[in-house]
Amino acid sequence: MTLSPIKPPPRPRPAALLDLTPDWLLWVADNRLWDCAPASMLDTMITAGQDTETAAAAIGQIEQDPVFQAARRQQQMLRKLESVCNNLQKVWQQxxxxxxxxxxxxxxxxxxxxxxxxxxxxxxxxxxxxxxxxxxxxxxxxxxxxxxxxxxxxxxxxxxxxxxxxxxxxxxxxxxxxxxxxxxxxxxxxxxxxxxxxxxxxxxxxxxxxxxxxxxxxxxxxxxxxxxxxxxxxxxxxxxxxxxxxxxxxxxxxxxxxxxxxxxxxxxxxxxxxxxxxxxxxxxxxxxxxxxxxxxxxxxxxxxxxxxxxxxxxxxxxxxxxxxxxxxxxxxTNFDAGVPNEFKYENPSIGNW
Structure with missing residues (x-):
């Protein structure tokens, strides 16, 4: 009988992240995934009226959040796909x-x-x-x-x-x-x-x-x-x-x-x-x-x-x-090319954030 590995208890979300509203928490996560500079992010949050200590702690702690770490993994897979497209494009442009x-x-x-x-x-x-x-x-x-x-x-x-x-x-x-x-x-x-x-x-x-x-x-x-x-x-x-x-x-x-x-x-x-x-x-x-x-x-x-x-x-x-x-x-679009002129796209619905 094979036993499942023991899973460690989930880590609690750091207090600074809990102090942010959902909109600000999403904003911090988005901008770190875009690799925005923490100092620039902090300036923006302070200008918008956020508490300096809370904002700085949240920016520092977001990388340790399990949900954010899962997003980083998905980001790596997406960047691999982007690099494949970029390399194919380079060949095309030759x-x-x-x-x-x-x-x-x-x-x-x-x-x-x-x-x-x-x-x-x-x-x-x-x-x-x-x-x-x-x-x-x-x-x-x-x-x-x-x-x-x-x-x-x-x-x-x-x-x-x-x-x-x-x-x-x-x-x-x-x-x-x-x-x-x-x-x-x-x-x-x-x-x-x-x-x-x-x-x-x-x-x-x-x-x-x-x-x-x-x-x-x-x-x-x-x-x-x-x-x-x-x-x-x-x-x-x-x-x-x-x-x-x-x-x-x-x-x-x-x-x-x-x-x-x-x-x-x-x-x-x-x-x-x-x-x-x-x-x-x-x-x-x-x-x-x-x-x-x-x-x-x-x-x-x-x-x-x-x-x-x-x-x-x-x-x-x-x-x-x-x-x-x-x-x-x-x-x-009345094609007669041997294959249907029909294709499926998984389109985003994020909006212009």
């Missing part, structure tokens, strides 16, 4: 063409799968939309003429909420297509209003004529599935999509206007402070390196989509998008 988003024509199915899908690298296809009726037809006037009487859900008031994308449901407003087209044409450059994929207007039969304006598709797409996997984007110059990653692969064709896309590799996720869902709080257009110092290590790719360009967004790549002009775009 390719002299890594930081360049390729522009290609005439790419066949097999090459596309091997080089871009399995190779997980973005690419711009410049020949896909050459025969699309949309390229000659789509405009605010055309939308109003064909669909102006129909209503859509648009995001309005985005400038009032820094988390406009995360809170998009609160900003949803119903209006006629003609009303929104007038707002885009006459409202100037702004991020305040945008018709995005969230509306899912292309699932509605009355908007099916828009799908008839789509022609040839990339070699790994099934046109028969397009009606189940397409989205329409329409907004003024100045609209922005914050830094985030999608949960699947997609194509995005620019029909009217230009959009600037910025990308960061999924292997550099630890550098992007991803604390809520699929979003990063970082603005690549105005990076705050003081608040987010690890961002300095990230390699940012950039390209501008012109009318007729089709971007392939591979799995997990972080991207931030800005409309440089009034824009109409079409995205689709």
């Amino acid at each position: 390719d002299p063409a890594y930081a360049v988003v390729e522009k290609r024509r005439g790419v066949g199915r097999d090459e596309f799968l091997q080089r871009y899908v399995y190779g997980c690298r973005p690419v711009m296809l410049t020949d896909i939309a050459e025969d699309w009726p949309a390229m000659k037809r789509w405009s605010p006037a055309d939308l109003s003429a064909r669909f102006g009487h129909l209503e859509v859900d648009v995001q309005v008031g985005r400038n009032t909420d820094t988390l406009f994308e995360q809170n998009k449901e609160k900003l949803r407003q119903r209006m006629k297509v003609s009303e929104f087209a007038d707002l885009v044409v006459n409202g100037g450059a702004t991020n305040d209003h945008y018709l995005t994929a969230n509306d899912e207007m292309l699932r509605r039969p009355e908007f099916m004529p828009l799908l008839q304006d789509i022609g040839r598709m990339p070699p790994i797409c099934d046109p028969a599935l397009l009606h189940t996997a397409a989205s329409f984007w329409f907004g003024p110059a100045g609209t922005r999509t914050p830094l985030h990653h999608d949960t699947l692969m997609l194509f995005h064709t620019q029909v009217v206007g230009r959009k600037r896309w910025r990308f960061v590799s999924p292997l550099q996720t630890p550098l992007l402070y991803n604390r809520m869902g699929v979003y990063s709080p970082i603005d690549l257009d105005a990076p705050d390196f003081n608040r987010y110092p690890r961002l300095r290590e990230a390699v940012v790719l950039e390209t501008v989509l012109e009318p007729g360009d089709t971007l392939f967004l591979p799995l997990g790549w972080w991207h931030q998008v800005s409309s440089l002009e009034m824009s109409m775009s079409f995205s689709y």
Whole structure:
């Protein structure tokens, strides 16, 4: 018979830690796990009105707390995973063409799968939309003429909420297509209003004529599935999509206007402070390196989509998008690549602590 080892009695939590409120106890643990300097932490706590002796004792004692020690063990495992990603990223970046988003024509199915899908690298296809009726037809006037009487859900008031994308449901407003087209044409450059994929207007039969304006598709797409996997984007110059990653692969064709896309590799996720869902709080257009110092290590790719360009967004790549002009775009996920375009992410829900 094998006896279980005798477990020592649990150590009581030191008195200084018991004297802290739960919020301050969490704050101390968080900042030590971030390896913040104890002296800086003490200054912050004293400035906030905490007792000097209690604060100093708590900072010193947290490392001995069993729960904190368990967190340190998990931290070691996480840092190992981060180092694996970092090393793979270093190998990826050794390719002299890594930081360049390729522009290609005439790419066949097999090459596309091997080089871009399995190779997980973005690419711009410049020949896909050459025969699309949309390229000659789509405009605010055309939308109003064909669909102006129909209503859509648009995001309005985005400038009032820094988390406009995360809170998009609160900003949803119903209006006629003609009303929104007038707002885009006459409202100037702004991020305040945008018709995005969230509306899912292309699932509605009355908007099916828009799908008839789509022609040839990339070699790994099934046109028969397009009606189940397409989205329409329409907004003024100045609209922005914050830094985030999608949960699947997609194509995005620019029909009217230009959009600037910025990308960061999924292997550099630890550098992007991803604390809520699929979003990063970082603005690549105005990076705050003081608040987010690890961002300095990230390699940012950039390209501008012109009318007729089709971007392939591979799995997990972080991207931030800005409309440089009034824009109409079409995205689709009707892949026929031999494997489902479905993936699972364990997303954080910590918030921006």
